[in-house]
Amino acid sequence: MANGETKLPTELWAQCWSRSSPRNLRGLTLVCRYFRTVCQPLLFQNLEIQAPDPEDVDRTNWMYFARRIHRSTLRFAHISGSAHVSSVRSIGFSGRFDFGSLVEMHPAIVNIHRVEEMYLTLLHSFLDTLGNYQNLRSLRLTQLTLDTQVRDALVSLGRLESLELITCDIVVRSGFSLPLQEFKVIRWWAIVDDEVTSSPLNIVSPEALRALTLVGHRNCGAVLSALIGHQELCPNLTTLSIELWDPFAVAFLAFLESCPQLEKLEILKSSLSGPLGTRLPLAAIPRLQSFKGPRLLAAFFVSGRPVSTVELLGGSGFKDENKPTTKDIVRDLEDIGHASPGASSFTIAAGVPDALGIITATSSQWPDLRRLCLLLKVTPPTRRFWDPDASDLDIDEEGEDRYPDEDESLDERSLHLSDDDSLDFPSFGYPDIRLPPDPDEGPLCTFDNLISGHMYTIYGKVSPPPAPSTAPASQAPNSLRDLISSICADLATFPPALEYLHLSQSRPVYSSSQSLDAEDGHRLVLALERQLPALRELELSDRTWWRYRDTWTEWASGTKIASLITSAE
Structure with a gap:
């Protein structure tokens, strides 16, 4: 050029x-x-390093992982000591607490300890140079120990906006006060000899915080205690995601009163022994617009607030709760509807036993609903377990399955590494290139002069409108296909202004008889058009249909359906 x-x-x-x-x-x-x-x-701009899982390392690939770790170490050393360090905006470092178990897992590999040694070199190199990334905006750390070295490095990163700590051992709990916009503390499992969780976790200052995620109750209360101890409001906090437990429920409610700008509240998990109270103080979260959480907690948090989006997760939110019936869920929907009558988007992310009854109840509570997402609870067919006699599994004397032992001969190969060769180590993980359809597969349809109600594939196949289907009024749908048949038979009543509908199954498909095809989407699209003239998007399991003017298009395949309703656009 x-x-x-x-x-x-x-x-x-x-x-x-x-x-x-x-x-x-x-x-x-x-x-x-x-x-x-x-x-x-x-x-x-984006650096991503992930230590291999010890379970994935064996005699067939340990040298590959060793070269991969060596290459990562060289890359970090090269970037952190060059002018390119100023270009880095995001770093994700996924370590492993149990990486030292390789020697015990593979005693027959003589030099397997080299992989562990190289991982420790990579870890120390990263921690020693973390403070060099002065233009870093986002940092995600997994399975690392936050000690004074890491704390000092984090404090020195003056432009850091987002910090995510996933199952980290936090041994230093003060001296941070980072002015972050987004802070996440996530713990998927407990760490041996964990720190005392009652002490406040002072990592983030409340002034600039916009999004806070606390998963794993060991540190939820500690972070909340630290924020409340500041005696200052969180004036910019708009999103809060948390797991709720009895030990810090009172502190959580007090914290909400210090969040005047909170718009989105997510209670990802809850195990309370009793109700939080009769009413949330009006001074708390007055601008709440979106709630996601257990169904029995929804009315408490959304009451008296301008909530437009409600998403109910699995479980009730309380301990020892009985399995709900359709009647129980309908009653809970009435309570939520009275507490937040202005909702325009409603989602049930847990399987419901009676989809038709829930759809009817939802329509009566929110007649102006624009978005509805429903997960149908499906009873799976009887599963066939693997026959050990027909496989390569062995059965030991106690009746337990075990795989044939790995080759126990010694692996005495030596590992020779070259910095030049490692820098030329081929990269991996690039996405596949999607090619256009092969012209030999059939002529591509130009979709000209579409006939109303007909379905057209990109290869020219044309399907007329399917024949109307009927279903007994007393039959409860037990699969997504049954629900489609019930909707096509006009047994379901939807909010008339609905624009988006998402229907899916709660369990994976076990047989081809339960799987959906294009014909199911065809008849459902036409049936919903007659009842919902404002509908613009239909997500049916893993198929998504969009309507633009007089045509519906399925995103993945390009299949089109000519609308029954002529648009005025």
């Missing part, structure tokens, strides 16, 4: 290529010196 590349601002060129793969960016750097200047910083 000559001077044509300079006609556009450098920032615009960088934005055009910001989503390109590393492979494409490397190719662009070879076009000309100007493109190299623009694209090379993009190669270093």
